[in-house]
Amino acid sequence: MRTGTNLPAIGGYNQAVVLDAIRRASEGLSRVELAVQTGLSAQTIGNVSRRLLEAGLVRETGKIVNGPGKPRTILQLEAHGSYAVGVHIDPAVITYVVLDLRGVVVSHSRTRTPSASEPVQLIDLMARSIDRLIGDSGVDPRLVIGVGIASPGPIDAEQGIVLDPPMLPLWRHVPLRAALSEATGLPVLLEKDVTAAAVAELWFSTxxxxxxxxxxxxxxxxxxxxxxxxxxxxxxxxxxxxxxxxxxxxxxxxxxxxxxxxxxxxxxxxxxxxxxxxxxxxxxxxxxxxxxxxxxxxxxxxxxxxxxxxxxxxxxxxxxxxxxxxxxxxxxxxxxxxxxxxxxxxxxxxxxxxxxxxxxxxxxxxxxxxxxxxxxxxxxxxxxxxxxxxxxxxxxxxxxxAIGEDVAAVGAACLVLDHAFSPRPSGMLISV
The missing domain is CATH 3.30.420.40 (ATPase, nucleotide binding domain)
Structure with missing residues (x-):
């Protein structure tokens, strides 16, 4: 696993390192175990743990006694601390999922892809379907941190544009990310469907x-x-x-x-x-x-x-x-x-x-x-x-x-969680 750094300028990266370690330990970790796994100092672990608790992303679940000394408090992931929406656009069907922070699907729906629809009509359908899915899930909309879209390629990921998918003949240079973000009021990430599927496999693996x-x-x-x-x-x-x-x-x-x-x-x-x-x-x-x-x-x-x-x-x-x-x-x-x-x-x-x-x-x-x-x-x-x-x-x-036929939609939601909460070296760079 990745280890952290004790430089004070990159607390966000350290927070992601600690949260990722807790997420991958189903029974939770103590602060001492986190320090060993991440390479962070006890003081840094204490500060990061406090911020994660305040943000509602982890919870304290009990104490364990391991030899002499003070009992250790276990930190576990708070699965309901955040949610992400995943959408997979296939020429035959559009799949929607809502995932909790642990990656569990809490809501799911599917609609047929209207083959003759103009992109603007399909984007409107997607926005309404996402709103309905969140409402049906019972999730607090304020805890939904974004939408991930798994689309057939080719795409322009930097600009958020679907370029020219071979089996969606009306889709040519569609600014899907901006249009869906405006329609839903949520941040949107765009990824190729096959890449989103690979992201899902990584998210659920050790x-x-x-x-x-x-x-x-x-x-x-x-x-x-x-x-x-x-x-x-x-x-x-x-x-x-x-x-x-x-x-x-x-x-x-x-x-x-x-x-x-x-x-x-x-x-x-x-x-x-x-x-x-x-x-x-x-x-x-x-x-x-x-x-x-x-x-x-x-x-x-x-x-x-x-x-x-x-x-x-x-x-x-x-x-x-x-x-x-x-x-x-x-x-x-x-x-x-x-x-x-x-x-x-x-x-x-x-x-x-x-x-x-x-x-x-x-x-x-x-x-x-x-x-x-x-x-x-x-x-x-x-x-x-x-x-x-x-x-x-x-x-x-x-x-x-093992994820099933909805792997691309699940991967699109994992992309949002990964972008928000997984450690990445780019998080250590200081902008000037």
């Missing part, structure tokens, strides 16, 4: 976990959130992690970028649904089918691959409206081959990322991952580890996110 990993995000699109040395890799423009144009099949279809066989073009839900249509597993999609339609077809593909009953009318176009049919073994095998193919494509891209950044873990998640993850992971780990191109010949971890 100092010995999640040191060097890629968060493999699978939603309406594909991307990666990158962490090296427990620091999120954002890059010069905060758009790191756009791995969709890694070539994995030189003989594949031509991507919109002009090259053949890009992984992001081959494994998205829309691409897999099109493969299922070609295989006769699903009815043809109308030209320009929106994400709600694609999402429904993808759910049916996942159900077929898992052998779950599906609506006959959706698959065959006949039969009573409530008819359910269990897929045949041929249909199930065909669906699984499609998902296994996606896993092999993804494995080739992962090898590139692991080699480039010397990663030791892959964390998988996103709105569409849970439905197909088990099938994809039947082939993906072996394909990565047996690749002749893989350089690090040690065991790699392949795990699903």
């Amino acid at each position: 100092a010995s976990e999640r040191a060097n990993f890629a968060f493999v995000y699978y939603g309406t699109g594909f991307g990666t959130g990158l962490v090296v040395g427990r620091d999120v890799v954002r890059g010069s423009s905060s758009n790191a992690g756009d791995a969709g144009h890694i070539t994995v099949d030189p003989a594949g279809a031509i991507c919109v970028c002009g090259r053949a066989g890009c992984v992001g073009d081959l494994i998205t839900p829309r691409a897999l649904v099109c493969q299922a249509v070609d295989a006769g597993l699903l009815p043809a999609l109308d030209d320009g089918a929106d994400m709600e339609t694609v999402s429904g077809a993808f759910h049916r593909l996942a159900a077929i691959a898992g052998g779950a009953p599906v609506d006959v009318t959706e698959i065959e176009g006949s039969g009573p409206a409530d008819a359910q049919a269990t897929p045949s073994s041929d249909q199930r095998d065909s669906a699984r081959r499609i998902l296994h193919g996606a896993g092999l494509h993804l494995a080739r891209a992962i090898v590139v990322l692991v080699n480039l950044l010397d990663l030791d873990e892959l964390v998988f998640g996103g709105p569409f991952w849970d439905e197909i993850g088990d099938v994809v992971l039947e082939v993906l780990p072996e394909a990565v580890e047996q690749s002749a191109a893989l350089i690090p010949r040690r065991g790699l971890g392949f795990v699903g996110s």
Whole structure:
């Protein structure tokens, strides 16, 4: 963990160091233990603890006796001392969460993304949804410290602008941060959705976990959130992690970028649904089918691959409206081959990322991952580890996110908490 400094000019950084140490100790820490862990003097720990108690961010929860001497008072995080709102904008759905200081979701809602809405209409919808969510949560609005937005990239994080997301055609250079801050009256932070997901994984991990990993995000699109040395890799423009144009099949279809066989073009839900249509597993999609339609077809593909009953009318176009049919073994095998193919494509891209950044873990998640993850992971780990191109010949971890499909929204809220309360070296700089 980070250690503090006893220089008086940077008490804010010390406060963040102490609060972060208390947050990560579920049973709390005494002032003596805090001094040992942070490297701060007893006097500094006493001053910082007093400020945290006065701010309502920690509480004293009892005393322990450890040998001779004065009993030690335990400090624990006051989870209800502050709250943050997280919003994830996906081309198919917008997810909203309210998190307490410990990172527990205290309120949650979801709305369909109106595909034909102008940005100003969608921002108004988001502002009203945030107000309603805070009201429904029972949280004191005065304790909400800000809103985090997880948006598809590319973004201009410095200016708070959503630049040109490929699956939101009406969004071009939208000043989302300023517009939503004005509409809600709250500070707003903007982050790429894949990076927000990586932030969430860091927020809920211990100092010995999640040191060097890629968060493999699978939603309406594909991307990666990158962490090296427990620091999120954002890059010069905060758009790191756009791995969709890694070539994995030189003989594949031509991507919109002009090259053949890009992984992001081959494994998205829309691409897999099109493969299922070609295989006769699903009815043809109308030209320009929106994400709600694609999402429904993808759910049916996942159900077929898992052998779950599906609506006959959706698959065959006949039969009573409530008819359910269990897929045949041929249909199930065909669906699984499609998902296994996606896993092999993804494995080739992962090898590139692991080699480039010397990663030791892959964390998988996103709105569409849970439905197909088990099938994809039947082939993906072996394909990565047996690749002749893989350089690090040690065991790699392949795990699903424990946070769930709302990981990007949770990460957006964690971003606000992290920005406010986590220690960062920039907090030690003295402005002139």
